[in-house]
Structure formats: C-alpha cells, structure tokens
Amino acid sequence: MAIPSIAIYGMGRFGRALAGALPEGVLVRTGGRSRAPHGYEDLHAQGPAAFMHDLKAELVILSVPDDALETVAAELAAQPGAVGRFYVHTSGARGADAIIALADSDIGVFHILQSFPLEGGSALIPGSYATVAGEPKLVGVLRELAEVLKLTVLEQPDPFDHAAYHAAAVLASNALIALLDTGCQLLMQAGIPAAQAEKMLIPLAQGTLQNAQSQGLLDALTGPVARGDVGTIQQHLSILTGESRQAYIAMMLSVADTAARSGRTPSDKLSEIRRLLTQT
Numbered sequence: 001m002a003i004p005s006i007a008i009y010g011m012g013r014f015g016r017a018l019a020g021a022l023p024e025g026v027l028v029r030t031g032g033r034s035r036a037p038h039g040y041e042d043l044h045a046q047g048p049a050a051f052m053h054d055l056k057a058e059l060v061i062l063s064v065p066d067d068a069l070e071t072v073a074a075e076l077a078a079q080p081g082a083v084g085r086f087y088v089h090t091s092g093a094r095g096a097d098a099i100i101a102l103a104d105s106d107i108g109v110f111h112i113l114q115s116f117p118l119e120g121g122s123a124l125i126p127g128s129y130a131t132v133a134g135e136p137k138l139v140g141v142l143r144e145l146a147e148v149l150k151l152t153v154l155e156q157p158d159p160f161d162h163a164a165y166h167a168a169a170v171l172a173s174n175a176l177i178a179l180l181d182t183g184c185q186l187l188m189q190a191g192i193p194a195a196q197a198e199k200m201l202i203p204l205a206q207g208t209l210q211n212a213q214s215q216g217l218l219d220a221l222t223g224p225v226a227r228g229d230v231g232t233i234q235q236h237l238s239i240l241t242g243e244s245r246q247a248y249i250a251m252m253l254s255v256a257d258t259a260a261r262s263g264r265t266p267s268d269k270l271s272e273i274r275r276l277l278t279q280t
Helices: 013-021 048-052 066-077 096-102 136-148 162-172 174-189 194-200 202-215 230-239 242-262 267-278
Strands: 006-009 027-032 044-046 059-062 086-089 106-113 129-133 152-155
Touching (some): 006 013, 006 048, 013 027, 048 066, 066 096, 096 106, 106 136, 136 152, 162 174
Parallel strands (some): 027 044, 086 106, 129 152
C-alpha cells in the first residue's frame, strides 16, 4: 500500500518511535530545535526554517509537547512553501485547532495510544490503537498509514472530548507507574530489598493485563474488594500511612465501583468496605 512521503518535526520519544517504524524511503526529513538524534543525522534539519526549506514531504507530523503546538505551527506556517500539504499533530489532549495556524493546508490529529521508551519504541507500535481526525482526504491518508504500521485506527467523532480521552490514557499509563512505585515502597516497608522490590510487581501487573485482555476488565478483577474480604482491608489500613494510605483508599474505592459493575460482590459487603475506607 502506498503511503505519502513523511517529515517529522520533533524527535522525542514519539517522533523516534514513529520514524523507526516507517517503511524504508517514506521518511524524507526530521527536524526540531535540538540536534539530530543518533541515526538521523542525514535527514535532520535544526529549526523551522531549515526544516521547511525545499521540503518535499506530503505529510508533516508535529511531534512536540502539547504546550508548544501553537508556537511550532505558527513558525512552520510562516515559512515559504508551507501551504499545500497535510499537517497533523500527535497529541491526545488537543484537537486539530491546536495547529490552526496551518489551516491554509489540511490539518488533523494522529495519536497513537501507547507509552514509548527513550529507545526501541518502534516495536510497541504494531497492535496499538490510534485515533485520527481531519477532513476525509486526510483521514484516508492516515488510515493507510495506520494500516502499514499495523495499528487499529478509530476516527475521532465530532464532538470528541479530548480531555476525557487523554485522562483515560494518563490513568492507564502514568498512574500505573505511580501505583507500582507506591507498591515498591510498601514492599521495602515489608523488608524486601529495593533491588527486588522494584522488579517483583511487574510480572503481577503483566499477568493482570493479560487477564484483562483475555477475560475482559470486569472478569479479570480479583482481590479482597472483589471477594468482600473486609478483614483483609482493615489489616491493610492498620499499617498504611501518608501518601501510600491515600493512594490505597482512593484506588480501593474505585475498585469497589468496578466490583459493583461486575455483579460478583454482595452489595452489603461493598457498602461495608466503602464505609471502612471513607471513615478512616
């Protein structure tokens, strides 16, 4: 399948992951305020003027921080030859209007719902979900790109609540790391050395995610709240203090809501658990 020639402005984690996943010959230029990352020296142009100079790319992807989108779009739009191509940004929190300065061309959104490491992120793209937005012709181009990258693509409906969408992603990704870090601190409190504590919850989390994928979220729920084990939760609360206690209470209240939706936990047990969590 033919996809357009592509230029990426912003070579952070997302930009490098996407660049590494593109078929050979598709990427014609990278750019950004910083110098080229390793492996992209021959394609890299530093700054908006150099990036746009004699640019042959049909699709320009802006992979920059959310708060920089308006500024970068305005800088690119001010360069000669800016009009007449497709422009998209990769933010999950913003709509196409974030790059409205480029509206003399077709503008849109191409967001991959994935967390990328500093290096090697390309391997995480296949199998991920992506959401796209834009005029029909641009959406068609983005769908073709998503198919080549082996993404499951969804078109953002109109209206689309970007804040709710992005908050969901933050909870599933960033909050997960914070919860694992809190769990690590508790393991060290239990007497487990830090080197082991940092690693040993990862397989548990991976198993939980596999269960969620194979069984569905509600059937994958286990633990004392789902079982209605009030005594176990009392035991936990008796030793928790500070930030770990706050995190536990907040998350177990959320777990209680999930348990209620699952229909597997008696309502009287859930009421008792909620009283215990909110009165301590």
